[in-house]
Amino acid sequence: MRVLVLGGTGEARALAARLVAGGAEVVTSLAGRVSAPALPVGGLRVGGFGGVDGLARHLDEEGYDVVVDATHPFAATITGNAVAACARAGTPVLRLHRPGWSEHALAGGFTWVDDVAAARGAAERLGSRPFLTTGRQQLETFATWHDRYVLARVVDPPGWAVPASWEVLQARGPYPYAAEHALLADRRIDVLVTKDSGGALTEAKLAAAHDLGVPVVVVRRPPLPPGVRVVTTVDAAVRAVQAVRAVDGKRA
């Protein structure tokens, strides 16, 4: 059983470990964006495939039995490419998509927006000392904020000269509640901006903001490609991969 896991998330690493322990041959693919990524168990390849054509070619050459797209919920391009390339190569594909925060107990109090540009507008209306947790790639959307204190948390440095009034915090989750509460209070944050990444590792900031009376702006997730099979947990992904193996076994 050969499995290609499209990775870059904690779930992808957990899935690779579970599948390898179960005897599968697993290759995890990383985009190569982060300088020192946490590495998965099993095989590894790094870098883009070259669009749908490149990924379809890679699938033909490597003969994977199944692809699990366990990339981040906002990595919409690779998800679309994986669905299109797998259809072309005739390889089963599964999307491991962690639940978002639209069902979070506090979700009704968030300001939901469609994209990061809209998040900037909403945050400007709600506060003047923002905390940006939308990730390095989107930071430049806020570059005009040179007239205010901004706390921006990123894994890798932004790679461009952020305004002098900003504080860039280089950190990697998980971020526990007490530390999030202390950070928001200490920096006198008055609006939090986040993407609907979902998951437990970065969720505590939502409760911390609520408890401090800090409004939260949340960018909605991009839509999934129509018809793609979705599972929301690593357990369900393992079962679905095993089901592909069972079908393959019957065919053999």
Ligand SMILES: NC(=O)c1ccc[n+]([C@@H]2O[C@H](COP(=O)([O-])OP(=O)(O)OC[C@H]3O[C@@H](n4cnc5c(N)ncnc54)[C@H](OP(=O)(O)O)[C@@H]3O)[C@@H](O)[C@H]2O)c1
């Ligand atoms: N977006 C986020 O907020 C976020 C947060 C945490 C982690 N990540 C991780 O960072 C990676 C890049 O995210 P993104 O939002 O920049 O992706 P994206 O916009 O969906 O993808 C852009 C291009 O990057 C390449 N790529 C993306 N993921 C890849 C993977 N796992 N293996 C090989 N190539 C990949 C593909 O290049 P080609 O077309 O050349 O194949 C893809 O077309 C993903 O693996 C994702 O899981 C993203």
